[in-house]
Amino acid sequence: MPTQLIITQLLNHHFAAPVTAMLRSLHIQPKFPNAPISDAFSMELLCFVVLLVYFVAVRISLSIEKPSGVQHLAEITHEFINEQSESIIGHGHERFSSYLTVIGLFILLANLMGLVPGLESPTADVVVPLGLALTTFIYYHYHGIRANGFGYIKQFLGPVWWLYWLLLPIEIISHFARVLSLTVRLYANMFAGDLVTLAFFSLVPVGIPLIFLGLHFGVAIIQAYVFLLLSMIYLSLAVSHEH
């Protein structure tokens, strides 16, 4: 049995049997049949629940005359995302604002969770950023094909016909490298932040690690912003029309 957070232990206590049965029916053998739910998954679930409650609370308390606190927060988020995506994607950016808002808020919340005692960042596990990066990858390719049709392949081919054979593999590799770089950037930043705090905690157990927690707070916000920004840029490149 690995050492786990309290929430994960609670989840495993109640749901270990059905989850293990489900994994076995998919021919996956969990490493610990008594504790198939990992810390990262339970933290993701917590993040999901918090965001769901937040969005439902915003929807219920929506009012024009008397805007509540959560509505102000939602409006600030919406305005920020719209402003950014308008300056990057330009025309027709409203279509993507739901996805961008959700992915931005999810990463921000997931990153900031690591600062709360008793919780940890799900993004400090490499699987979670990989999932987010793959979702973004599929999403922007889907919208590229939707916006450009079959002409989307022109973006992979380069400007002149006699270089097509060379540029096609290069472009395909570079698109997969985007997944790699999105994953590794988020994962390594979160992981390194935790590790630095831990290292200084082992050197000076009082006071000094607090500075690095502050640094980690800044890094968490900036990395969420960078992930959002890069998603927007990839989207804008995918949906742009060749002239």
Place this chain on the structure above:
Amino acid sequence: MKKLQYLFMSLSALLLATPAFAQDAAAAPANQWVPLAAALGMALAAGLCGLGQGKATASATEALARNPGARPGIFLFLILGLALIESLALFTFVIIILKVK
């Protein structure tokens, strides 16, 4: 004369290195140099990353001083550039974490 100097210098370097060779051959404490290599790799990556980020930030502040009106555009590109430069150092970090057991 210069060539002789080089010869002696390389000979002396080899002479200094012989205990290391002998130790590797005889007792072979496995992965003796791994912490050193990891530290050196990370130090190189961090130092060069700092140099690159310093250059980027310097030009951004300079541009901001010349034209304070262009703040949003400069800010966007600065954050993007810093993230992309930083990710190179982070790749090193991840490789070290993966390879060093």
